[in-house]
Amino acid sequence: MSNTLQKNLDYKKFVIDSKLQYFKPHATKIEKTFSEEISSSLNRDLKFISPKFFYDKKGSDLFEKICSLPEYYPTRTEISILKKIQDELPSYIDKNFRLVELGSGTSVKTRLILDIFAKLEGTLEYFPIDISEILTESSEQLLQNYSRLHITGIIDTYEGGLEFLKTYDDKKNLILFLGSSFGNFFPNDGYEFLKKINFTMKPDDLFLIGLDLVKDRQILELAYDDSQGVTAEFNLNVLSRINDELDADFNLKNFTHHAIYNEEDQRIEMYLKSLVNQSVVISKSNLLLNLKKNELIHTEHSHKYRLPQINEILTSAGFEIKHTWLDDNKHFSLTLVSKN
Ligand SMILES: C[S@@+](CC[C@H](N)C(=O)[O-])C[C@H]1O[C@@H](n2cnc3c(N)ncnc32)[C@H](O)[C@@H]1O
Structure with a gap:
């Protein structure tokens, strides 16, 4: 099978007009990846959610807002x-x-x-x-x-x-x-x-x-924890997305945004911190998630370089x-x- 033909099988092609076309993987592949990745990344001692899942429509809009924040x-x-x-x-x-x-x-x-x-x-x-x-x-x-x-x-x-x-x-x-x-x-x-x-x-x-x-640490930490709370909203939105798309029952009030600069590893570390002992059901990932008070879910690293x-x-x-x-x-x- 030629590569081009293989590509057409993996992607759905949308031709809008002579100047614009899109390729997108079939919907079933996207949904399966999301639920499988969440099922494995939250079902371990050090829990994490890949930052690529931040970007549903609301997450992308919030990131745009972050880009124009003074910090x-x-x-x-x-x-x-x-x-x-x-x-x-x-x-x-x-x-x-x-x-x-x-x-x-x-x-x-x-x-x-x-x-x-x-x-x-x-x-x-x-x-x-x-x-x-x-x-x-x-x-x-x-x-x-x-x-x-x-x-x-x-x-x-x-x-x-x-x-x-x-x-x-x-x-x-x-x-x-x-x-x-x-x-x-x-x-x-x-x-x-x-x-x-x-x-x-x-x-x-x-x-x-x-x-x-x-x-400087202060410049870095303010950039990922702004005074208007937009980055916090962006971070918490990933839980809303999991609620909507994977049929889960995260209560966003039970979590807080936490961003800190790790000087040794030269990176901002972003987490969602559980404010209480709690259990969350993520139906489409077949997961019952138990979180302790102050337990962290890692959501993003942002490395800085020399x-x-x-x-x-x-x-x-x-x-x-x-x-x-x-x-x-x-x-x-x-x-x-x-x-x-
Ligand atoms: C931090 S934003 C940067 C956007 C823009 N390039 C800029 O410099 O302002 C990251 C962008 O990459 C996309 N993205 C994040 N993870 C991705 C991945 N694993 N594969 C493809 N796109 C991804 C997001 O949807 C978002 O639009």
Whole structure:
């Protein structure tokens, strides 16, 4: 069976018009994965919920709100770097590149790269990859502003999207992975994931990754525990999602948001803390969850890096560093690499 045919069997294709199409795994596969993963990750001593489950419609909207909070420096800082590279990035790309983005979200930052692509001749092609349906809204908005743009959206995990891309065609890709989303991976998983990206890339492809840097504890902790409580709402929303989609009975009043910087491991750790001894039924995962007062459910790690570590991580995964750009305060980094 050819790869293209296999792909069509795994994904349902939605053609909206000549400029917009989506690929999405069959619904049964998505539901099965969610209930199975929750069943295993909450049925152990150190309980956790993967951060990829934050992003239902409400979670994606809340993340958008987080991005404009005064405490949440990463978004505006990365945007400032993307503005700074407007004159430099064009020397690395040409009209034969397509733009691919892992975890594209609202595609707001993407616009700064699309502006560069728009100055080149030819068709403007964008492949956003995101687990959230938000991808459809952001794609429609982009098409209103970029007349030569053609979008193929892949509503799937990063890994699913990379598999899709690997066999798609021979066109050169500039792959974006912004927002320091890479920092959500445990170091070993992150290394494996970078190797997967490297394996997906063709010899002339490029990869641009945004990574958050180590900084003052107070700045970090406020960014993940803001005064308006939006991050807390975002964290707690994953329980509402489990209630709605997996037929569970979490009482959100029995949990609180907890975010702390672990200096030794250079990461913000985000948890949901149980305020009482309690039992929760998650019907579709066949799980009776018993939680003690003050027990933590881990929901996200957000690793912070030092520049030599970024070089080390990327080179060990088989990349050659082309350039690293920083903001004026050295709070955030953008690194462009090719396959070694
Ligand atoms: C932290 S947000 C970053 C959004 C945007 N790239 C930015 O820099 O502001 C992470 C995005 O990746 C998506 N996402 C999270 N985990 C994912 C996964 N495992 N596979 C695919 N998409 C994922 C989310 O839906 C969300 O849109």
